[in-house]
Amino acid sequence: MNKKEYLSRLDEQNKIKKLMKDDKYLLNFHLIPPSGWLNDPNGLCEFKGINHIYYQYTPFSAEWGMKLWGHYTTEDWITYKDEEPFLFPDIKEDKDGVYSGSAFIKDDEIYFYYTGNVKYTDKKYNYISDGREQNTILIKSKDGFSYKDKKVLLKNTDYPKDMSCHVRDPQIFEKQGNYYMILGARDLDDIGCVLIYQSKDLENWNYHMKITTPKKFGYMWECPNLIEISGQIFLICCPQGIEQDGINYANIYQCGYFPLEIDFERKEYKIGKFIELDRGFDIYAPQVFTDEEGRKILLGWMGIPDAEYTNKPTIEHKWQHALTLPRELKAIENKIYQSPLKELSKLRTTENREIICDSENVEINFSFKKCIEFKIELRDSIELNYKNNILTLNLEKCGYGRKERKVYLKNLESLQIFLDNSSIEVFINSGAEVFTSRCYCNKLNSNLKFIGNYILKDFVWYNLKNFKIENGER
Template identity: 50%
Template structure:
């Protein structure tokens, strides 16, 4: 039973082979970002590294560029330059996940990968049920794998009746955190009164889970998606994607937000306090990130360079049969309770031709559609950087904003108050921009669909230097 079994997928892929070719020929295809081979992509899932191989799974609807039943697509890499595109890892082929293998994560221990994900089930084949309180199962499912390619049978760990009685039917996106020999599973949830919260389960064997705690903040959205709890620099951080926050000034301007709080948590008394929520990214397209610890001990995070339920269904890639991408992989570091994000160092392997100048003497070297641009300011002063006459990053001495023209297909501007801008590291890919500000203190990630000649301009009242690199494509092999 299931909505998209492996056989159904293979048959349909065969029938729709031509679609893949149309996707490949799209001038908006990205060169150094992960994107769906065809169809739709959303959250990164199951991120892990085993035996030197990084596994990057993702929410994947191969036949619907606007999203449909979700599978787990699968990429691997050893060096973040050479990638392999594998057949989907998980199909919606079971009674407990027949309407989608939703987001989940990997926990690696003693050479074994434990996957936990949400099996989505819709009990009525119609939409007129009460969206929150019946008609849907969100099952927590577990299986293991040694190599990330084949897996044991799916086992049901928890279903609706195992969650607290006051939960709505929205409970999902399990992530595992280990502390003092015990395992904690965090799940994002919405209660029957539409308050977002975090459910925390505890286990000593990764099999039997008991409810340990529930954590929330007053007036903080109706649903918390994709929680990620981890320790960094001796502190506990909760990264999550809350839905239902009110926009205030430059904050919370997207449909949904993604950010983090430091969490002071006493595992004995269960007393806790969240620090102020900080958005991780100020661009238009950033949601549902997930992090993992790699074999070198780095905390690496990928986000979805897209936005759930965004009212922009006119992205030009849709008519070519695909939509969305993952962000560059970012290393997270904590300093004074703040999370800094920088592209992992492997990305530097893509650097080709180099250009250097002062800001005053800057002349566009014509690196085309994919490059890295590093601007270091001698003193903080107003400036603007304009890419393809479509996207402008402008600082007026107090607010740094990203403004879009036509290539933003309907999006206007986003911003952040910032006392001083010291440096900018901008990654331009064919149809995306990621701008790291002040050594990764904040980031703007957005898709931008330019149609004219590629160009880049900088105007600045202060002095500084510009370094640019043309960037090569990553290599993708069909496995």
């Protein structure tokens, strides 16, 4: 779908937008597609005071389809502009979709790297070892809204010979005057890994090294981000093919990180134990960027591929999926902590300390002096239970196939809960753990009830106003 075809179908898009307006589950303070389908955040960056949020976008269908890069911008994380789609599949090396990628700013210019997808259909293929191209492509922009040319940097033949056709999702990491391109990959033995290429000029790349675990950990690592927080390096990625282990790794595909010690010059590394970034049902493909304040900011896809559960209520209104709230990342030793951006406090309207909480879109904060057991009922069908050091999110009555997700806690110290019309995000113990999920309650007012064996330090809840979307429908 090139830009001309997209523009020819705007009447079709407007019809979808009208259907969306009637959906009571339309999210109010999360970014959703203007129409159709949204998945991975892409190309996140702040450039000249403007935060650019690109994302995988299928504008005319609520199901998986041809991918563009949609585009939102914001200067304050409260008011957004719905910009024209930024990137279209319009060359032979990306003809079946402009897949995920990232942004890197250098010399007053944004370098965008992405995967161009090509799928052969002339005969039968397995699409693992054959039948697919995953081309790494570069575009450069002076403003984040336009570009001139696409340059193909790497093709399948440029990846190591033991790789499958699945090599994608480039991200750039700078260290000691060198540039490193990080690519998620699957080898021919079905072992997940990350490939690293090196460059001096951001355009000419040579294979440098590979990172994987000593023992196989999944068959594919998607959406890798190599980030440094307070001198500690972490490899965030989404491994596929991990078996559930008790309450851990409960989703079909995982979303987490490895603490990493790496010497790029010697091509040596030590990889730590994988830690889940989020314990909810709907979290995948997170991307991190550094803003002009130096903050490490994460946005994730509030969805997951190939899940058993569904988003039927929104699909019926011709849209599906959202992005998470933006989160600032900090690290203590080998642990990443996630906190909603401080700017989100501007969403707060009234502050309430009464136990009665019957609003629809709210932020609820608990802090505890002591907590042995605890049960919270939210709305008519969401439960949070804490017992024997296990915190459980139960969505069985409103999850359309979502049931329970759990996490072990040494102590329960605090909860920060965000309820939008059809989502819940729970930040536990100052963001040491997080639950992110979609939910479809019959009644949207919060109806807060809680009982248990605990001593509260503080309790407060806030009504939240909506994001303002300029050029959009909200």
